Amino acid sequence: MYxxxxxxxxxxxxxxxxxxxxGIAHRIAEHxxxxxxxxxxxxxxxxxxxxxxxxxxxxxxxxxxxxSFGRALPTVxxxxxxxxxxxxxxxxxxVALVVLAVPAIxxxxxxxxxxxxxxxxxxxxxxxxxxxxxxxxxxIPLALPLIMTGLRLSLIQVVSTAxxxxxxSFGGLGRYVFDGLAQRDLVQVLGGAALVAIVAVVLDLALAxxxxxxxxxxxxxxx
Amino acid sequence: MNRRTLLGGLFAAASVPALAxxxxxxxxxxxxxxxxxxxxxxxxxxxxxxTANFTENQILGYLYAGVLEAAGVKTKVRPNLGSREIVVPAxxxxxxxxxPEYQGSLLLYLDEKATDTEAGAxxxxxxxxxxxxxxxxxxxxxxxxxxxAVTKExxxxxxxxxxADLRKANGKLILGAAAExxxxxxxxxxxxxxxxxxxxxxxxxxxxxxxxxxxLKKGDIxxxxxxxxxxxxxxxxxxxxxxxxxxxxxxxxxxxxxxxKADAKVRKALATLGNVLTSEELTKLNRLVDKDKKxxxxxxxxxxxxxxxx
Amino acid sequence: xxxxxxxxxxxxxxxxTLTFSHLQAALSAVFFGLxxxxxxxxxxxxxxxxxxxxxxxxNVLFTIPSIAIFxxxxxxxxxxxxxxxxxxxxxxxxxxxxxxxxGLDSVPAKTKEAAKAMGxxxxxTLLTVELPLALPVIMAGVRIATVMSISLVSVATYIGxxxxxxxxxxxxxxxxxxxxxxxxxxTLLLALVADALLVAIQYVLTPWTRRRA
Numbered sequence: 001m002y003x004x005x006x007x008x009x010x011x012x013x014x015x016x017x018x019x020x021x022x023g024i025a026h027r028i029a030e031h032x033x034x035x036x037x038x039x040x041x042x043x044x045x046x047x048x049x050x051x052x053x054x055x056x057x058x059x060x061x062x063x064x065x066x067x068s069f070g071r072a073l074p075t076v077x078x079x080x081x082x083x084x085x086x087x088x089x090x091x092x093x094x095v096a097l098v099v100l101a102v103p104a105i106x107x108x109x110x111x112x113x114x115x116x117x118x119x120x121x122x123x124x125x126x127x128x129x130x131x132x133x134x135x136x137x138x139x140i141p142l143a144l145p146l147i148m149t150g151l152r153l154s155l156i157q158v159v160s161t162a163x164x165x166x167x168x169s170f171g172g173l174g175r176y177v178f179d180g181l182a183q184r185d186l187v188q189v190l191g192g193a194a195l196v197a198i199v200a201v202v203l204d205l206a207l208a209x210x211x212x213x214x215x216x217x218x219x220x221x222x223x
Numbered sequence: 224m225n226r227r228t229l230l231g232g233l234f235a236a237a238s239v240p241a242l243a244x245x246x247x248x249x250x251x252x253x254x255x256x257x258x259x260x261x262x263x264x265x266x267x268x269x270x271x272x273x274t275a276n277f278t279e280n281q282i283l284g285y286l287y288a289g290v291l292e293a294a295g296v297k298t299k300v301r302p303n304l305g306s307r308e309i310v311v312p313a314x315x316x317x318x319x320x321x322x323p324e325y326q327g328s329l330l331l332y333l334d335e336k337a338t339d340t341e342a343g344a345x346x347x348x349x350x351x352x353x354x355x356x357x358x359x360x361x362x363x364x365x366x367x368x369x370x371x372a373v374t375k376e377x378x379x380x381x382x383x384x385x386x387a388d389l390r391k392a393n394g395k396l397i398l399g400a401a402a403e404x405x406x407x408x409x410x411x412x413x414x415x416x417x418x419x420x421x422x423x424x425x426x427x428x429x430x431x432x433x434x435x436x437x438x439l440k441k442g443d444i445x446x447x448x449x450x451x452x453x454x455x456x457x458x459x460x461x462x463x464x465x466x467x468x469x470x471x472x473x474x475x476x477x478x479x480x481x482x483x484k485a486d487a488k489v490r491k492a493l494a495t496l497g498n499v500l501t502s503e504e505l506t507k508l509n510r511l512v513d514k515d516k517k518x519x520x521x522x523x524x525x526x527x528x529x530x531x532x533x
Numbered sequence: 534x535x536x537x538x539x540x541x542x543x544x545x546x547x548x549x550t551l552t553f554s555h556l557q558a559a560l561s562a563v564f565f566g567l568x569x570x571x572x573x574x575x576x577x578x579x580x581x582x583x584x585x586x587x588x589x590x591x592n593v594l595f596t597i598p599s600i601a602i603f604x605x606x607x608x609x610x611x612x613x614x615x616x617x618x619x620x621x622x623x624x625x626x627x628x629x630x631x632x633x634x635x636g637l638d639s640v641p642a643k644t645k646e647a648a649k650a651m652g653x654x655x656x657x658t659l660l661t662v663e664l665p666l667a668l669p670v671i672m673a674g675v676r677i678a679t680v681m682s683i684s685l686v687s688v689a690t691y692i693g694x695x696x697x698x699x700x701x702x703x704x705x706x707x708x709x710x711x712x713x714x715x716x717x718x719x720t721l722l723l724a725l726v727a728d729a730l731l732v733a734i735q736y737v738l739t740p741w742t743r744r745r746a
Contacts, residue, residue, distance in 0.1 A: 021424060071680045072724030074687040076698055077717040080705045084713065088437045156596055163598040167691075169426065169434045169443075174598065179427050181604045181691060182402035184308035193601035200596035273612070273693075278706050303702050304612055304693035313612045433708050516537070516709045518544075 007187040008194065022175070024195065030171035031199060034162045038094055039155045042101030046154075047147070050106040054113020054143065055135050063110035070103025075161055083168050093165040100161055101154035108150025112143030148211045152204055159200040163192075173199070264483040269297035273304050273319030277430040278512050278519060279367060279452060279505065283323035283476060285523035286496060293533040294492040302519070306403045306430075307332055314481060315354060321489075324479040326362055327472025328369065331408045340472040349477075358482050360490055362475035363497035365505045367452040369409050369471055370463045371398075377445050378462040385465040389420040389446070399435045399444030402427035409471050410448070417470045422446070452502060454510045476500070499530050537711040544715075552719055555696025556727075558689070559682035561618045566625030566678055573626075574633035575659065588634065591627040599624065599688045607692065617689040624685060625678035632674025636667030669742055672735040676728055683724045687716070697723075 011017060018024045053059045075096050083092035116139050124138045140147075163174030176192025179185070270291060274284035281302045288298040301319060304310050307328065313319050326345050330337045333352045339345045342362060349359045373383055381392045389396065404410030405425050414420040426443070428434035431450040439447040440459065449456055449463075456463060478493045504526070511522045527533035541548070577584040602620045610616040640663050648658040664671075687698025695702075700716030703709070736743070 068676075068680055068724075068728060069721075071677065072684050072721050072728075074684050074698065074701070074717060074720045076687045076690065077701045077713055077720065080701045081710060081713045081717065083433075084704065084708060084710045088434070088441055088443060160596050160598050163600060166427070169428050169438060174600075175427065177598060177601045177604065178691075179402035179405070181600070182306045182308065182427070183406050184306075184312065184607075185406075186605060186608065189601055189604045193597045193605070196598050196601070197593055197596040201593065276702070276706075301612070301693055303690070303699065303706075305691070309607070309612070309692075312607075316611045318611045318613055429706075432706050513707055516540070516707055516711075 004186060004190060008190050011187050011191045012194075027171060027173050027175055028195065028199060030165075031159070031162055031173045031196070034090075034093055034097065034165055034170075034172055035155065035159045035199075035203075038097035038162070039101055039151070039158050041094065042098045042154060042158075043105060043151060045098070046102045046105035046150075047109060049102075050109025050147075050150075051113065051135065051140070053106070054110045055131075055139065057114075060110065060114070063106055067103040067107035070100060073099060075100060075164060076167075079164050079168060088169060090165075090170060092168050093162070093170060096164065097158050097162060101158050104153045104157070105147075105150040108153070109143065109147050112146030112150075113139055115146065116142045144214065145211070148207065148214075152207045152211075155207065156200050156204055159203060160196060163196060264481070264485045264489075266291070266296045266484050266486050266489045269299065270321050270484050270489065271299045271301060271319045272321045272323075273301045273310050273313060274323060275307060275310055275430070276303050276305050277432055277450075279431075279450065279509050280323055281519040282505075282508050282512055282523055285520045286500065286527065287321060287323060287478065287493060288520075289523050289527040289533045290492040290496045291489060293527070294488050296488055296492070300520070306401065308403055311479070314357065314479065317481070320481045320484040322479045324359070324477050325367060325474040326359075326477050327474045328407075328409060329359075329477070329479065330472065335408055340469045342473040342475050345473060346477070353479075356482055358480060358485060360478040360480060360485065361494050361497055362477040363500045364475075365452075365497075365500045365502045366473065366475045367450050367502065367505065368474040370449055370451050370456075370466075371414075372439070372447050372449050372456055372461040372463045373445060374439060374442075375460055375462060383462065383464060385467050386414065386418050386420065386470065387467060389414070389464070390418060392445075393419075393421045394423050396422055396445040397424045397426055397443070398422040398446045398448070399426040399428045399438045400448030401430040401435070404448055413470045417468050452506045452509055454506060454514060476505075496532060499532065535710075536714055537709075540711045541715055544712075548715060548719065551697050551699060551716075552723060555683070555686050555698075555720070556723060558614065558617050558621060558686045558694070558696055559679065559723075559727075562621030562625045562682045563629075563675065563679050565618065565622040566629045567675070569622070570626050570629035570633055574630055574637060577630070577634050578637040584634065588631060591630050594623060595627045599685050600691055603689055603692045612693050614694060616692060617686065617694045620689065621682050621685055625682050628678040628681065629671075629674045632677070633667065633671050636670030636674075637663055639670055640666045665739075668739050669735065672731065672738070676731045676735075679727050679731060680724045683720060683727060687720065 012024075020026065050063060053063045078096040078099060079092050082095045086092055120142070121134055121138060124134045129137065162172050163177055165172045166174030166178040173192050173196045176188045176195070180188030180192060272284045272287050274280040284300045284302065288300050291298045304313060304319070307324075310319070310322055311332065314322055326342060326349065327340070330339065330345050330349055330352070333349070337348055337352070339348050346359065346362060353359065371386060377383065382388060383392075398411065400410060405427065406412065411422070411425055426438065428438055428444070431448070431453045435444070435447045435449065436455050438444045439461070447461075449461070451463070476497070480489070508522050508526060511517045512519050524533065573587060577587045599620060602623060603616060606616045606619055610619060644662060644666065645658060648662045653662070686696045687701060689695035690698030690702045697716040697720050700712040704711065704713035704716075
């Protein structure tokens with residue numbers, strides 16, 4: 001075990017390991033590309049859906065149970081299935097990652113919206129706000145913490161799962177995990193896993209920072 | 224139902240399979256250190272056959288199981304375990320007892336510097352380099368070599384007929400193969416050392432599976448590592464590059480077994496199978512599984528019955 | 534893409550075997566996860582400095598890809614069901630620990646003080662007051678851990694196990710969608726049924742939450 005971690009150290013800091021198309025820098029860039037793009041698409045689908053359900057109150061059952069469904073879906077199966085349909089393209093990766101990310105965003109967005117005090121909404125309407133004004137100026141700002149929680153949860157899951165891209169011939173940090181498995185090179189596997197964890201934690205901290213920034217903005221606006 | 228019994232029931236239901244799971248893990252680790260004696264083992268406790276992660280190897284695993292069962296040996300097949308780098312250690316560790324292997328690749332896995340390319344000589348060398356407790360049984364008539372194939376267009380464009388010709392396109396072509404080939408002699412290492420070939424890029428794909436063949440068809444790679452028994456090579460009119468320097472050794476199929484399981488019954492059954500199984504027959508079986516989507520176990524069973532081996 | 538229904542008809546035995554093998558792996562992981570997380574959660578709940586460490590560590594563990602965990606376990610437990618169960622246990626542990634700590638936190642301080650005032654010993658308070666009151670939140674964790682484990686079992690197909698996940702690699706290698714679809718549908722059904730059963734169990738175990746509602 002000690003040997004493994006010592007070798008991991010030299011693997012991580014060796015210059016050769018960082019350059020070239022199989023280098024760490026390139027693999028991290030690929031991994032970020034898959035994860036961020038997938039999460040963005042997922043947010044583009046899930047945020048409006050969650051807001052709509054939260055605003056109208058219709059489809060609440062769907063919103064509550066969607067995240068459970070998302071957890072149940074086996075990603076390996078989904079990737080293979082889309083691969084068999086679409087052939088060798090990044091579609092198989094993106095479809096699987098988006099499907100994985102959507103439920104948590106929808107559920108949390110809905111949860112945030114439904115937690116907004118009805119009296120606050122009534123008061124806003126009483127002041128003459130229209131439906132969309134209530135949504136954008138009252139409900140969304142109040143629901144924002146939970147919306148951000150959903151986005152962060154999804155992003156972490158997507159970063160961790162984007163490893164699967166390597167199974168269907170693509171890159172990303174999963175390359176080290178799958179190649180290390182095939183070559184029984186545990187240092188490579190451990191290195192890949194550690195890098196995935198680091199990328200996930202760094203992205204999560206970045207989103208947490210963004211969240212704090214958004215809040216500070218709101219607090220000053222309120223004063 | 225009262226609350227306590229329901230809770231108890233839940234835990235009992237969860238714990239029984241869990242404990243059973245642990246048990247199998249522990250028992251599978253013992254008995255790994257028996258000597259390298261001929262016929263001293265016993266298959267009485269049953270034989271677990273492991274197979275690598277490509278369809279032909281699974282067919283072979285089920286063929287082994289079929290002849291062993293016919294000889295009165297209990298068997299269990301564990302399909303799709305992984306690459307040689309994963310399954311051979313599992314055999315050493317005792318998780319499995321028997322593997323369908325390929326002479327040349329196995330030899331180079333055990334000894335990178337091995338130079339034998341002829342089947343008989345390789346068999347001899349194998350017995351000396353195998354770790355204690357493991358042995359190879361007589362090899363089969365059937366052979367499935369690794370080969371490197373290009374599309375007709377690529378062959379014409381660069382004038383490729385042999386592996387040596389690849390040097391003409393050094394730095395221009397992308398090689399696609401299973402990830403383990405990047406570090407194997409029959410792969411990137413040998414192509415560079417023996418033929419002086421350098422690729423623009425190596426793409427980790429699979430062992431003559433959907434990734435490597437799909438990528439060659441699509442043009443994502445230029446050179447593909449495929450098996451000589453793969454029906455898609457002929458079906459697509461791909462050009463298999465010749466190997467004038469004998470980089471790729473003879474690849475007869477050979478049973479790799481833990482000595483403690485290799486009794487007379489097992490040896491005889493596998494030897495009989497080896498005599499009947501030819502490369503042509505194996506290619507046919509591959510077609511049934513890969514193209515006609517028949518199950519490897521059913522295909523193996525039907526073939527054995529047809530040959531009166533089961 | 535068409536589904537080959539005759540393949541499904543011919544393989545009901547195989548599908549049943551794989552489904553049970555799948556369920557066994559997932560349930561074992563949740564069982565061991567509970568066994569380990571309960572004492573850890575009590576420690577994390579009582580000893581504040583450890584709490585941040587344990588929860589932080591489990592959050593980081595959660596970001597490690599499951600396939601890597603399975604591969605890294607190979608030198609320890611080989612190509613066995615044990616490897617699958619240990620790997621899955623780590624993930625279920627993360628979810629269970631978080632929820633159990635939250636559940637224990639949710640027990641009102643007044644209730645605990647009342648128990649103390651009545652002379653109840655700490656261990657007894659834990660077993661008869663705190664844990665039962667934390668049960669709804671703990672059960673929510675058990676549900677998440679169970680559904681997640683059922684979904685994750687299939688990743689173990691890369692180390693030759695994986696229950697229904699074997700259908701995925703099989704279909705992949707042969708360019709054959711039917712087994713893959715069967716595997717996905719059965720996994721979803723298994724998760725759905727397990728989740729429904731856990732809801733029923735929770736209903737029976739926590740009558741007081743019903744009365745309040």
